[in-house]
Amino acid sequence: MxxxxxxxxxxxxxxxxxxxxxxxxxxxxxxxxxxxxxxxxxxxxxxxxxxxxxxxxxxxxxxxxxxxxxxxxxxxxxxxxxxxxLDVGLAGALAWQANEFARQTGVIVITHCTDLLTPEPAPEHAAALFHIAQEALTNVAKHARATQVTLTLEHDGGELTLAICDNGCGIDPAARTRPHAFGLRGMHERASALGGVLSLSPAPGGGTMLTVKTRLAPSVAPAQNKKQNE
Ligand SMILES: Nc1ncnc2c1ncn2[C@@H]1O[C@H](COP(=O)(O)OP(=O)(O)OP(=O)(O)O)[C@@H](O)[C@H]1O
Ligand SMILES: [Mg+2]
Missing domain, CATH: 1.10.287 (Helix Hairpins)
Structure with a gap:
Protein backbone atom coordinates (compact mmCIF):
# COMPACT_ATOMS: atom_id res chain seq x y z
CA MET A 1 0.00 0.00 0.00
CA LEU A 86 -2.79 18.18 18.31
CA ASP A 87 -4.11 14.61 18.28
CA VAL A 88 -3.57 14.73 14.55
CA GLY A 89 0.11 15.69 14.89
CA LEU A 90 1.69 19.12 14.70
CA ALA A 91 1.62 19.41 10.89
CA GLY A 92 -2.05 18.37 10.79
CA ALA A 93 -2.98 20.73 13.62
CA LEU A 94 -1.26 23.63 11.88
CA ALA A 95 -3.02 22.79 8.62
CA TRP A 96 -6.35 22.76 10.44
CA GLN A 97 -5.58 26.06 12.17
CA ALA A 98 -4.57 27.61 8.84
CA ASN A 99 -7.89 26.50 7.30
CA GLU A 100 -9.87 27.90 10.22
CA PHE A 101 -7.99 31.18 9.99
CA ALA A 102 -8.62 31.47 6.24
CA ARG A 103 -12.31 30.68 6.72
CA GLN A 104 -12.71 33.22 9.53
CA THR A 105 -10.70 36.09 8.02
CA GLY A 106 -10.82 35.63 4.26
CA VAL A 107 -7.00 35.91 4.21
CA ILE A 108 -5.39 33.40 1.82
CA VAL A 109 -3.19 30.94 3.72
CA ILE A 110 -0.55 28.87 1.96
CA THR A 111 0.73 25.99 4.06
CA HIS A 112 4.05 24.25 3.42
CA CYS A 113 4.94 21.34 5.64
CA THR A 114 7.92 19.72 3.97
CA ASP A 115 7.91 16.50 5.94
CA LEU A 116 5.68 14.39 8.11
CA LEU A 117 7.16 14.66 11.58
CA THR A 118 8.50 11.26 12.52
CA PRO A 119 8.73 11.06 15.43
CA GLU A 120 6.27 13.73 16.53
CA PRO A 121 7.70 16.32 18.91
CA ALA A 122 6.92 15.84 22.61
CA PRO A 123 3.32 16.97 23.29
CA GLU A 124 4.31 20.11 25.18
CA HIS A 125 6.80 20.99 22.45
CA ALA A 126 4.12 20.60 19.78
CA ALA A 127 1.63 22.55 21.91
CA ALA A 128 4.06 25.46 22.35
CA LEU A 129 4.71 25.69 18.61
CA PHE A 130 0.98 25.40 17.89
CA HIS A 131 0.19 28.25 20.33
CA ILE A 132 2.92 30.41 18.82
CA ALA A 133 1.38 29.87 15.38
CA GLN A 134 -2.08 30.70 16.74
CA GLU A 135 -0.93 33.99 18.28
CA ALA A 136 1.06 34.89 15.16
CA LEU A 137 -2.07 34.36 13.03
CA THR A 138 -4.18 36.35 15.50
CA ASN A 139 -1.67 39.18 15.19
CA VAL A 140 -1.89 39.03 11.41
CA ALA A 141 -5.69 39.32 11.64
CA LYS A 142 -5.53 42.14 14.20
CA HIS A 143 -2.67 44.25 12.93
CA ALA A 144 -1.22 43.34 9.56
CA ARG A 145 -3.95 44.22 7.03
CA ALA A 146 -2.57 41.30 5.03
CA THR A 147 -4.21 39.48 2.14
CA GLN A 148 -1.93 36.45 2.25
CA VAL A 149 -0.06 34.40 4.84
CA THR A 150 2.45 31.62 4.29
CA LEU A 151 2.83 29.10 7.08
CA THR A 152 5.85 26.81 6.86
CA LEU A 153 6.97 23.92 9.05
CA GLU A 154 10.31 22.40 8.12
CA HIS A 155 12.26 19.60 9.71
CA ASP A 156 15.92 19.46 8.81
CA GLY A 157 18.67 17.55 10.61
CA GLY A 158 16.87 17.50 13.97
CA GLU A 159 15.96 21.18 13.75
CA LEU A 160 12.38 22.37 13.42
CA THR A 161 11.61 25.70 11.80
CA LEU A 162 8.18 27.26 11.99
CA ALA A 163 7.69 30.43 9.94
CA ILE A 164 4.66 32.63 9.50
CA CYS A 165 5.05 35.26 6.84
CA ASP A 166 2.43 37.87 5.93
CA ASN A 167 2.23 40.45 3.17
CA GLY A 168 0.77 43.17 5.39
CA CYS A 169 1.97 46.53 6.66
CA GLY A 170 4.96 45.30 8.70
CA ILE A 171 5.57 45.76 12.44
CA ASP A 172 6.25 49.24 13.70
CA PRO A 173 9.51 48.77 15.71
CA ALA A 174 8.09 50.84 18.61
CA ALA A 175 5.01 48.57 18.78
CA ARG A 176 7.14 45.53 19.63
CA THR A 177 7.86 46.76 23.13
CA ARG A 178 4.44 48.15 24.03
CA PRO A 179 4.08 47.35 27.76
CA HIS A 180 0.58 45.90 27.44
CA ALA A 181 1.32 43.73 24.43
CA PHE A 182 1.69 40.23 25.80
CA GLY A 183 1.46 38.27 22.57
CA LEU A 184 5.03 38.78 21.33
CA ARG A 185 6.41 38.43 24.84
CA GLY A 186 4.54 35.15 25.32
CA MET A 187 5.78 33.82 21.98
CA HIS A 188 9.40 34.67 22.89
CA GLU A 189 8.95 32.97 26.28
CA ARG A 190 7.47 29.84 24.74
CA ALA A 191 10.30 29.64 22.21
CA SER A 192 13.02 30.05 24.85
CA ALA A 193 11.34 27.48 27.10
CA LEU A 194 11.90 25.03 24.22
CA GLY A 195 15.54 26.09 23.97
CA GLY A 196 14.64 27.75 20.69
CA VAL A 197 14.87 31.21 19.20
CA LEU A 198 12.10 33.42 17.85
CA SER A 199 12.90 36.21 15.45
CA LEU A 200 10.90 38.86 13.64
CA SER A 201 12.04 40.38 10.40
CA PRO A 202 10.59 42.30 7.49
CA ALA A 203 9.13 39.91 4.93
CA PRO A 204 10.36 40.14 1.35
CA GLY A 205 8.03 42.58 -0.41
CA GLY A 206 6.68 44.04 2.86
CA GLY A 207 4.90 42.47 5.78
CA THR A 208 6.31 40.49 8.65
CA MET A 209 8.18 37.20 8.91
CA LEU A 210 8.08 35.43 12.26
CA THR A 211 10.45 32.48 12.60
CA VAL A 212 10.95 29.97 15.42
CA LYS A 213 13.91 27.64 15.31
CA THR A 214 14.12 24.82 17.83
CA ARG A 215 15.50 21.32 18.13
CA LEU A 216 12.99 18.53 17.55
CA ALA A 217 12.57 16.98 20.99
CA PRO A 218 10.84 13.71 20.18
CA SER A 219 7.98 12.38 22.22
CA VAL A 220 8.99 9.67 24.71
CA ALA A 221 5.70 7.91 24.06
CA PRO A 222 5.29 6.16 20.70
CA ALA A 223 4.68 8.67 17.92
CA GLN A 224 1.03 9.61 17.61
CA ASN A 225 1.16 10.47 13.96
CA LYS A 226 -0.18 7.93 11.55
CA LYS A 227 2.27 5.30 10.46
CA GLN A 228 1.01 2.95 7.82
CA ASN A 229 1.96 -0.30 9.48
CA GLU A 230 -0.34 -2.56 7.60
N1 LIG B 1 1.92 40.56 11.82
C1 LIG B 1 1.95 41.83 12.27
N2 LIG B 1 1.84 42.88 11.41
C2 LIG B 1 1.86 44.15 11.85
N3 LIG B 1 2.03 44.49 13.14
C3 LIG B 1 2.14 43.52 14.05
C4 LIG B 1 2.11 42.11 13.67
N4 LIG B 1 2.28 41.37 14.79
C5 LIG B 1 2.39 42.23 15.81
N5 LIG B 1 2.31 43.52 15.38
C6 LIG B 1 2.48 44.76 16.19
O1 LIG B 1 3.21 44.39 17.34
C7 LIG B 1 2.47 44.78 18.50
C8 LIG B 1 2.72 43.80 19.62
O2 LIG B 1 2.07 42.55 19.35
P1 LIG B 1 1.53 41.68 20.57
O3 LIG B 1 0.99 40.41 20.04
O4 LIG B 1 2.63 41.61 21.56
O5 LIG B 1 0.39 42.58 21.20
P2 LIG B 1 -1.11 42.83 20.75
O6 LIG B 1 -1.50 41.90 19.66
O7 LIG B 1 -1.27 44.29 20.46
O8 LIG B 1 -1.90 42.51 22.07
P3 LIG B 1 -2.11 41.08 22.76
O9 LIG B 1 -1.41 40.04 21.94
O10 LIG B 1 -1.52 41.23 24.12
O11 LIG B 1 -3.59 40.89 22.76
C9 LIG B 1 1.04 44.88 18.03
O12 LIG B 1 0.31 45.78 18.82
C10 LIG B 1 1.17 45.36 16.61
O13 LIG B 1 1.32 46.77 16.57
MG1 LIG C 1 -1.13 39.81 19.87
Missing part, protein backbone atom coordinates in the same frame (compact mmCIF):
# COMPACT_ATOMS: atom_id res chain seq x y z
CA UNK A 2 1.52 3.30 -1.02
CA UNK A 3 2.13 6.08 1.52
CA UNK A 4 -0.45 8.86 1.35
CA UNK A 5 0.94 12.15 0.08
CA UNK A 6 1.67 14.86 2.65
CA UNK A 7 -1.10 16.96 1.18
CA UNK A 8 -3.58 14.11 1.54
CA UNK A 9 -2.41 13.45 5.11
CA UNK A 10 -2.88 17.12 6.02
CA UNK A 11 -6.28 17.21 4.37
CA UNK A 12 -7.44 14.09 6.21
CA UNK A 13 -6.10 15.39 9.51
CA UNK A 14 -7.69 18.79 8.98
CA UNK A 15 -11.01 17.16 8.01
CA UNK A 16 -10.99 14.99 11.16
CA UNK A 17 -10.27 17.96 13.36
CA UNK A 18 -12.87 20.11 11.58
CA UNK A 19 -15.46 17.41 12.36
CA UNK A 20 -14.46 17.27 16.05
CA UNK A 21 -14.70 21.04 16.21
CA UNK A 22 -18.14 20.98 14.57
CA UNK A 23 -19.35 18.48 17.20
CA UNK A 24 -17.81 20.60 19.97
CA UNK A 25 -19.54 23.71 18.61
CA UNK A 26 -22.91 21.98 18.38
CA UNK A 27 -22.58 20.52 21.86
CA UNK A 28 -21.69 23.92 23.25
CA UNK A 29 -24.08 26.09 21.26
CA UNK A 30 -27.06 23.82 20.74
CA UNK A 31 -27.15 21.53 23.77
CA UNK A 32 -25.56 24.18 26.01
CA UNK A 33 -28.07 26.79 24.82
CA UNK A 34 -31.02 24.48 25.49
CA UNK A 35 -29.75 23.72 28.99
CA UNK A 36 -29.56 27.44 29.78
CA UNK A 37 -33.13 27.82 28.47
CA UNK A 38 -34.27 24.92 30.72
CA UNK A 39 -32.56 26.57 33.70
CA UNK A 40 -34.32 29.87 33.05
CA UNK A 41 -37.74 28.24 32.52
CA UNK A 42 -37.23 26.27 35.72
CA UNK A 43 -36.42 29.45 37.64
CA UNK A 44 -39.66 31.03 36.38
CA UNK A 45 -41.60 27.93 37.40
CA UNK A 46 -39.92 27.75 40.81
CA UNK A 47 -40.82 31.38 41.48
CA UNK A 48 -44.52 30.38 41.23
CA UNK A 49 -44.32 27.52 43.73
CA UNK A 50 -46.62 28.44 46.65
CA UNK A 51 -44.85 29.04 49.98
CA UNK A 52 -46.78 26.11 51.56
CA UNK A 53 -45.22 23.62 49.09
CA UNK A 54 -41.61 23.26 50.35
CA UNK A 55 -41.38 19.78 48.80
CA UNK A 56 -41.95 21.21 45.30
CA UNK A 57 -39.39 23.97 45.88
CA UNK A 58 -36.89 21.30 46.96
CA UNK A 59 -37.56 19.31 43.76
CA UNK A 60 -37.01 22.42 41.67
CA UNK A 61 -33.72 23.07 43.47
CA UNK A 62 -32.63 19.50 42.77
CA UNK A 63 -33.46 19.79 39.04
CA UNK A 64 -31.58 23.10 38.91
CA UNK A 65 -28.53 21.42 40.41
CA UNK A 66 -28.73 18.59 37.84
CA UNK A 67 -28.93 21.13 35.01
CA UNK A 68 -25.85 22.93 36.39
CA UNK A 69 -23.91 19.67 36.50
CA UNK A 70 -24.98 18.84 32.94
CA UNK A 71 -23.91 22.30 31.70
CA UNK A 72 -20.52 21.68 33.27
CA UNK A 73 -20.25 18.27 31.59
CA UNK A 74 -21.14 19.72 28.18
CA UNK A 75 -18.42 22.36 28.63
CA UNK A 76 -15.88 19.77 29.66
CA UNK A 77 -16.63 17.49 26.72
CA UNK A 78 -16.67 20.25 24.12
CA UNK A 79 -13.43 21.71 25.51
CA UNK A 80 -11.83 18.27 25.32
CA UNK A 81 -12.83 17.91 21.68
CA UNK A 82 -11.46 21.33 20.81
CA UNK A 83 -8.27 21.03 22.84
CA UNK A 84 -7.28 17.92 20.96
CA UNK A 85 -6.25 19.65 17.75
Missing amino acids: SQPTLLQHDRDAAARQAERTRIARELHDDLGGNLIAIKMALARLAARVPADQPGLAGQAGYIDELVDRTIETVHRISFGLRASA
